[in-house]
Amino acid sequence: MKNSPPQEIGIGLIGLGTVGGGVAQLIKEEAARYERSTGKRLAIRRVLVRDAAKAKASGLVAADIVTADPDAFFATPGVDVVIEVAGGIKPTGDLVRRALNDGKPVITANKSLLATHGPELFALARAKGVHISFEASCGGGIPCILALTLGLQANNISGLYGILNGTTNYILSQMANAGQSYAEALKGAQALGFAEADPTMDVSGEDAKQKLCILASLAFGARIAPDKVPCEGIERLEKVDFNYGAEMGYAIKLLATAERWPGHQWVCVQVRPCFVRKSALIAQVQGGFNALSVIGHATGHTMYYGAGAGSLPTASAVVSDLLSTVSGVAGTAFANLRFAPDLNEEAPVVNTADTESPFYLRLKANDRPGVIAQVTRILGEHGVSISGVLQHTVAKGEAHVPLVITTHQVRQGTLEKAVAEIEKLEAIAEKPVILRIVELPA
Ligand code: NDP
Numbered sequence: 001m002k003n004s005p006p007q008e009i010g011i012g013l014i015g016l017g018t019v020g021g022g023v024a025q026l027i028k029e030e031a032a033r034y035e036r037s038t039g040k041r042l043a044i045r046r047v048l049v050r051d052a053a054k055a056k057a058s059g060l061v062a063a064d065i066v067t068a069d070p071d072a073f074f075a076t077p078g079v080d081v082v083i084e085v086a087g088g089i090k091p092t093g094d095l096v097r098r099a100l101n102d103g104k105p106v107i108t109a110n111k112s113l114l115a116t117h118g119p120e121l122f123a124l125a126r127a128k129g130v131h132i133s134f135e136a137s138c139g140g141g142i143p144c145i146l147a148l149t150l151g152l153q154a155n156n157i158s159g160l161y162g163i164l165n166g167t168t169n170y171i172l173s174q175m176a177n178a179g180q181s182y183a184e185a186l187k188g189a190q191a192l193g194f195a196e197a198d199p200t201m202d203v204s205g206e207d208a209k210q211k212l213c214i215l216a217s218l219a220f221g222a223r224i225a226p227d228k229v230p231c232e233g234i235e236r237l238e239k240v241d242f243n244y245g246a247e248m249g250y251a252i253k254l255l256a257t258a259e260r261w262p263g264h265q266w267v268c269v270q271v272r273p274c275f276v277r278k279s280a281l282i283a284q285v286q287g288g289f290n291a292l293s294v295i296g297h298a299t300g301h302t303m304y305y306g307a308g309a310g311s312l313p314t315a316s317a318v319v320s321d322l323l324s325t326v327s328g329v330a331g332t333a334f335a336n337l338r339f340a341p342d343l344n345e346e347a348p349v350v351n352t353a354d355t356e357s358p359f360y361l362r363l364k365a366n367d368r369p370g371v372i373a374q375v376t377r378i379l380g381e382h383g384v385s386i387s388g389v390l391q392h393t394v395a396k397g398e399a400h401v402p403l404v405i406t407t408h409q410v411r412q413g414t415l416e417k418a419v420a421e422i423e424k425l426e427a428i429a430e431k432p433v434i435l436r437i438v439e440l441p442a
């Protein structure tokens with residue numbers, strides 16, 4: 001007896017850029033394996049883009065399935081699942097709502113949309129009896145959402161420490177190790193397809209912040225809104241910070257951190273460039289790679305590492321969500337586990353001013369007698385205890401020299417108050433750079 005052909009799963013794909021192109025490539029090249037593992041055949045039925053001519057010319061999918069008309073896209077028969085890899089909030093949010101309202105599960109890589117409209121979209125999906133899968137929204141190819149929602153569910157999680165943006169990690173690595181300037185390194189990250197359409201999202205820390213909100217919401221079973229998260233990017237770092245860091249045994253990483261306040265439900269979330277010891281595992285994460293350290297009460301420290309951006313790594317996460325959707329695993333997890341942000345209250349967020357840490361402080365100061373004394377006097381008056389001072393000579397003719405001070409553990413708000421006073425000194429040029437010093441496992 002002849003076997004009947006496998007059931008086809010029709011896919012509607014919104015976006016055919018870096019990630020969408022990777023999705024189309026994987027579905028084409030791995031078709032036989034996916035059919036063997038799910039027993040179903042995947043077929044991209046329609047692709048929605050803005051510039052149809054460009055997508056048709058790409059050769060990534062058959063030209064006759066490409067459209068720039070959302071109505072034509074949604075009218076396509078036989079679409080069982082919608083993949084959104086277009087990015088942005090408008091009009092993409094409306095496209096996602098339309099898919100959910102049509103009763104289609106949605107797979108998305110769009111952290112901007114989820115961080116800002118996640119609870120509403122999750123609730124809509126639930127009301128329509130479908131699900132949203134979003135592994136690609138955080139950590140590119142690293143299955144960190146799977147780890148947090150399923151693999152670590154036995155744990156009470158106390159902290160997340162992540163390098164969650166490939167572009168900035170690439171820039172920091174190139175500045176530290178290849179002597180590139182900030183501008184050269186950013187161009188490199190764009191050429192590699194890591195950067196957002198607007199790279200300000202990356203370098204300002206916004207992208208990492210959106211991912212942190214998604215991950216921390218899952219880890220702590222509470223909503224965390226991006227506007228509650230203090231965020232600082234890498235734009236103000238200079239070569240001198242890398243040099244002084246190296247001299248003291250530190251690397252600079254843009255860390256997205258979410259820590260549960262000991263003994264409370266309160267969480268402290270922030271994104272900022274930090275010094276981490278060169279011996280720490282997270283300091284080894286170079287280039288476009290990402291890593292997420294998770295501290296669980298039973299596991300202790302676990303760390304998830306891999307390509308955090310780029311076409312195929314991100315497509316891996318999208319297509320894995322697709323396969324989990326086809327097998328029913330994704331829908332069951334979404335319907336039955338209580339981790340999704342629409343089911344949880346907003347987390348009480350601790351003011352970062354009240355948290356404590358050691359810090360690195362870099363000032364640009366006039367090279368003349370008494371300046372260090374003025375600065376250390378102000379720190380002393382605020383009760384900030386200094387652990388080290390470094391000042392190297394600079395080329396003749398330079399009006400200012402970098403003055404580097406490291407502190408013992410101090411309340412962040414107290415240090416910021418002292419720095420605000422220091423900033424007003426006539427001998428100090430520019431706003432000082434403050435980096436948190438974070439101790440993470442080796
Ligand atoms: P690209 O800019 O490379 O591609 C975007 C695609 O979406 C293009 O085909 C574009 O069409 C299409 N598109 C954009 N807006 C619309 C719209 N309103 N309607 C229809 N089509 C639209 O982006 P990426 O592939 O890099 O990123 C896509 C998503 O994946 C974003 O949410 C991003 O944050 C996320 N992501 C990206 C990663 C990466 O490494 N690049 C990693 C992880 C997540 P056209 O070309 O015609 O304008």
Ligand code: HSE
Pocket residue numbers: 137139140164165166167168194195196202207308309310
């Ligand atoms: N622009 C993002 C990054 C893409 O650089 O990490 C991955 O989300």
